[in-house]
Amino acid sequence: MKKNTSPRKLTVKGFQFAGISSGIKKTGGKDLALIFSEVPAPTVGMFTTNKIKAAPVKLSMKRLSGQKNCQAIIINSGNANACTGQEGMKHAREMTVKTAGALGISPDLVHVSSTGVIGVPLPMKKISRAIPDLVRYMSPLSLADTASAIMTTDSFPKVISKKVRIGKRTGTIVGITKGAGMICPHMATMLCYILTDISISSTLMERALKEAVDRSFNRLAVDNDMSTNDSVFAMANGLLGNDPIKRSSKEYREFCGTLSGLTYDLAKMIARDGEGATKLIEVIVKGAKSETDADKVARAISGSMLVKTAVYGNDPNWGRIVAAAGYSGVNINENKIDIYIGRVKVMGRGIGTDREKLAFRALQNKTVIITVDLGAGDKMVRALSCDLTEKYIAINAEYRS
Amino acid sequence: MKKNTSPRKLTVKGFQFAGISSGIKKTGGKDLALIFSEVPAPTVGMFTTNKIKAAPVKLSMKRLSGQKNCQAIIINSGNANACTGQEGMKHAREMTVKTAGALGISPDLVHVSSTGVIGVPLPMKKISRAIPDLVRYMSPLSLADTASAIMTTDSFPKVISKKVRIGKRTGTIVGITKGAGMICPHMATMLCYILTDISISSTLMERALKEAVDRSFNRLAVDNDMSTNDSVFAMANGLLGNDPIKRSSKEYREFCGTLSGLTYDLAKMIARDGEGATKLIEVIVKGAKSETDADKVARAISGSMLVKTAVYGNDPNWGRIVAAAGYSGVNINENKIDIYIGRVKVMGRGIGTDREKLAFRALQNKTVIITVDLGAGDKMVRALSCDLTEKYIAINAEYRS
Numbered sequence: 001m002k003k004n005t006s007p008r009k010l011t012v013k014g015f016q017f018a019g020i021s022s023g024i025k026k027t028g029g030k031d032l033a034l035i036f037s038e039v040p041a042p043t044v045g046m047f048t049t050n051k052i053k054a055a056p057v058k059l060s061m062k063r064l065s066g067q068k069n070c071q072a073i074i075i076n077s078g079n080a081n082a083c084t085g086q087e088g089m090k091h092a093r094e095m096t097v098k099t100a101g102a103l104g105i106s107p108d109l110v111h112v113s114s115t116g117v118i119g120v121p122l123p124m125k126k127i128s129r130a131i132p133d134l135v136r137y138m139s140p141l142s143l144a145d146t147a148s149a150i151m152t153t154d155s156f157p158k159v160i161s162k163k164v165r166i167g168k169r170t171g172t173i174v175g176i177t178k179g180a181g182m183i184c185p186h187m188a189t190m191l192c193y194i195l196t197d198i199s200i201s202s203t204l205m206e207r208a209l210k211e212a213v214d215r216s217f218n219r220l221a222v223d224n225d226m227s228t229n230d231s232v233f234a235m236a237n238g239l240l241g242n243d244p245i246k247r248s249s250k251e252y253r254e255f256c257g258t259l260s261g262l263t264y265d266l267a268k269m270i271a272r273d274g275e276g277a278t279k280l281i282e283v284i285v286k287g288a289k290s291e292t293d294a295d296k297v298a299r300a301i302s303g304s305m306l307v308k309t310a311v312y313g314n315d316p317n318w319g320r321i322v323a324a325a326g327y328s329g330v331n332i333n334e335n336k337i338d339i340y341i342g343r344v345k346v347m348g349r350g351i352g353t354d355r356e357k358l359a360f361r362a363l364q365n366k367t368v369i370i371t372v373d374l375g376a377g378d379k380m381v382r383a384l385s386c387d388l389t390e391k392y393i394a395i396n397a398e399y400r401s
Numbered sequence: 402m403k404k405n406t407s408p409r410k411l412t413v414k415g416f417q418f419a420g421i422s423s424g425i426k427k428t429g430g431k432d433l434a435l436i437f438s439e440v441p442a443p444t445v446g447m448f449t450t451n452k453i454k455a456a457p458v459k460l461s462m463k464r465l466s467g468q469k470n471c472q473a474i475i476i477n478s479g480n481a482n483a484c485t486g487q488e489g490m491k492h493a494r495e496m497t498v499k500t501a502g503a504l505g506i507s508p509d510l511v512h513v514s515s516t517g518v519i520g521v522p523l524p525m526k527k528i529s530r531a532i533p534d535l536v537r538y539m540s541p542l543s544l545a546d547t548a549s550a551i552m553t554t555d556s557f558p559k560v561i562s563k564k565v566r567i568g569k570r571t572g573t574i575v576g577i578t579k580g581a582g583m584i585c586p587h588m589a590t591m592l593c594y595i596l597t598d599i600s601i602s603s604t605l606m607e608r609a610l611k612e613a614v615d616r617s618f619n620r621l622a623v624d625n626d627m628s629t630n631d632s633v634f635a636m637a638n639g640l641l642g643n644d645p646i647k648r649s650s651k652e653y654r655e656f657c658g659t660l661s662g663l664t665y666d667l668a669k670m671i672a673r674d675g676e677g678a679t680k681l682i683e684v685i686v687k688g689a690k691s692e693t694d695a696d697k698v699a700r701a702i703s704g705s706m707l708v709k710t711a712v713y714g715n716d717p718n719w720g721r722i723v724a725a726a727g728y729s730g731v732n733i734n735e736n737k738i739d740i741y742i743g744r745v746k747v748m749g750r751g752i753g754t755d756r757e758k759l760a761f762r763a764l765q766n767k768t769v770i771i772t773v774d775l776g777a778g779d780k781m782v783r784a785l786s787c788d789l790t791e792k793y794i795a796i797n798a799e800y801r802s
Contacts, residue, residue: 052727052735083723083735085752118720119753228724305706306797313798319519322484323629326453334453334484351486352520390791396707397714397790 010143010161012172013197014038014239017142019149022130024078024116024123030149032127033075034099034134035193040109041237042202043070046213048230054082055092056112057229063108068202071109073193073233074099074131075150077178080189081114081122082228091122098128102135113231115152115178115189147176150191153395154178158269164198164258166242166251171198175262179270189229190217192266199238200245200255208256209234216263219298219383220270264382271384276391280367281311282384289377293330297372298383300328308388311368316359318346325372336375342368349375411544411562413573414598415439415640418543420550423531425479425517425524431550433528434476435500435535436594441510442638443603444471447614449631455483456493457513458630464509469603472510474594474634475500475535476551478579481590482515482523483629492523499529503536514632516553516579516590548577551592554796555579559670565599565659567643567652572599576663580671590630591618593667600639601646601656609657610635617664620699620784621671665783672785677792681768682712687781688774694731695782698773701729702784709789712769717760719747726773737776743769750776 015037022032045064047057063070074095081088096110103110114122137145147157161174177192194209213232238244245251272280283302288294301307304324310317318339325332334350342362345353362368368387416438423433446465448458464471475496482489497511504511515523538546548558562575578593595610614633639645646652673681684703689695702708705725711718719740726733735751743763746754763769769788 050724050727051731051733052723080720083720083748083751083753085736118718118724119748228720228727309794309797312794315798317519319481319484319629322453323451323519326451326629330452332452335486347484347520350484352484388794390794393710393713393789393791393794396710397716 019145033149055088274386277386294381302385420546434550456489675787678787703786
């Protein structure tokens with residue numbers, strides 16, 4: 001973490017940031033954030049598949065379908081602006097208009113995200129009053145402030161920066177995200193912003209982003225459950241000055257690899273910061289006939305409440321793991337399955353190995369790796385989860401009080 | 402409850418029962434149960450769709466595919482006999498052979514169920530030693546003992562008896578079940594035995610049972626998650642002496658109605674006894690275009706951890722309810738949706754009604770009814786759930802310790 005949170009390392013050419021408190025959160029914490037690119041940047045977005053979409057999501061989806069460039073994103077936490085009817089749409093538009101006014105750019109170049117409680121009108125007066133301040137505080141060194149201001153139940157800001165060699169130049173990709181809280185972003189909003197100075201077309205960026213998100217944030221999810229607000233944005237302002245990346249090039253492969261690594265690391269941060277969680281769980285499913293099979297099994301295990309509580313209780317209850325594999329919808333053969341907790345084989349070809357004392361010890365770690373070998377092929381998938389604790393219940397039973 | 406637990410009311414012509422302690426459970430609680438019909442009875446079964454099936458489930462499925470009659474079912478709790486390989490199959494067969502021997506009937510007429518921890522060999526010596534005692538204790542008045550002996554984490558035995566008028570006679574249907582623990586029988590085994598003296602063919606009984614289970618136990622489940630052991634058996638010994646029920650008769654409709662009511666009431670008992678639960682949640686989805694749509698929405702809401710924790714915390718957080726509807730996979734229109742908590746309308750046509758104080762009061766009840774009107778048609782479905790509490794975590798984190 002340390003190496004990523006030094007402000008100097010968290011800059012990316014041509015981007016400025018701000019994060020302040022506007023009074024939306026009762027706690028007085030930061031709740032209004034801004035991302036600004038000095039030039040209009042090709043931008044792509046991926047949004048929740050929930051049929052109930054928050055007003056800012058609807059607005060951004062509409063804008064991105066017409067206009068591929070974007071120059072600023074304003075984000076508030078503490079209020080999701082979802083299920084707020086026509087007034088909610090008006091508020092979302094107003095946020096972009098006020099931001100555009102303060103920045104002196106066209107409102108079409110501004111996007112907006114919200115996260116927090118559903119069904120409560122945005123306190124627009126507070127937000128409108130704060131927007132000029134937000135713009136005044138902008139600085140290339142303030143990415144960490146932005147990461148703080150988008151948090152809801154997160155216990156730490158989530159920022160990662162990576163370098164990529166593009167020809168003779170070194171480009172930067174930074175990403176910030178907020179959880180999700182629980183491992184499955186089952187309504188708890190996940191927001192993510194990826195910013196780079198590398199020149200890449202929006203078409204290629206879209207491909208690279210989809211691949212990266214499918215292998216990271218979408219493997220944090222269970223049953224494709226998504227919140228009303230989930231959004232991932234990627235902006236590429238091209239100020240590195242490289243020749244735009246070409247599709248079948250070595251540079252594109254490097255870019256994709258780095259981007260996938262970055263989103264996986266961000267997803268890991270979300271899992272580690274799961275509401276009330278004490279442990280990160282990584283589920284590795286290998287020996288599958290297809291990636292789809294591996295994915296289904298990994299999701300069933302990583303989403304199982306019984307597996308999550310067993311990990312919390314240091315209980316090497318591999319029966320719950322194999323049973324989750326069994327209801328994943330994949331045609332598995334129990335007599336071919338091996339299961340490991342850490343490096344300890346707890347089930348071999350469908351039968352317990354009686355090594356639960358060793359597995360109990362492996363469960364004491366802060367990161368618990370569960371490996372399931374289906375013995376049916378050579379495909380592999382990784383999924384992320386966290387343990388389920390009494391504190392999760394306390395947090396979510398009292399969320400709004 | 403009272404009216405159902407008097408032993409005299411819990412008899413059904415020609416059936417005898419026993420429930421004793423054989424030493425499988427460390428606590429010394431009852432863990433071995435027997436259901437016996439004085440004559441071979443047409444019997445049907447519905448079993449888990451989990452690809453990993455416990456040995457007794459495999460054995461019963463095989464027997465029922467050949468032989469439609471059954472005379473006895475032996476059940477143990479405390480050990481699931483799942484993931485126990487060839488030895489597990491041998492043990493399951495041995496249980497039926499020993500029981501058949503003690504009863505003086507053919508092993509083909511005996512079925513077996515197990516529930517408890519996965520992956521541990523059955524203590525066959527203890528079970529074999531106890532079987533003659535089990536048979537000795539059989540009595541027409543001991544159904545409640547059987548209901549106790551099949552319990553695992555259940556806090557009370559679950560028994561219901563209903564009468565049905567069949568022509569000039571009055572038949573009896575009794576049902577016993579064990580949970581499930583949590584609302585979604587997500588691996589926590591659900592066992593249910595339905596016994597009647599009414600004469601009905603196994604073909605018709607199968608139809609009636611499927612309909613009843615689909616509307617009760619299967620609406621306790623999320624995503625068709627099932628344990629390795631889930632089983633529902635129904636035996637009809639015909640000793641009432643009625644003419645066998647015909648398919649398009651008034652009697653068949655009455656029989657189906659009573660059976661569905663019985664399984665729904667049993668499912669309600671399981672929800673109320675959810676591990677650590679303090680409240681029963683009934684989710685009513687109406688105004689749906691189809692029953693399939695209503696079912697999907699009801700399952701998404703009843704399975705949502707965030708809805709369950711909100712009910713626990715008396716938080717009228719209808720945003721979580723509508724968001725769950727939104728990710729159910731049904732094409733819903735938020736501007737047509739009304740949501741009620743108890744009788745309090747908390748959302749009208751997609752917008753909050755600001756009546757949360759009233760809803761907060763409705764959430765204090767031991768039974769919380771959540772009604773969602775999709776405004777898209779006239780189909781309705783009910784689903785059952787319970788709240789999610791810290792105690793659930795404690796129970797499942799320490800299940801085997």
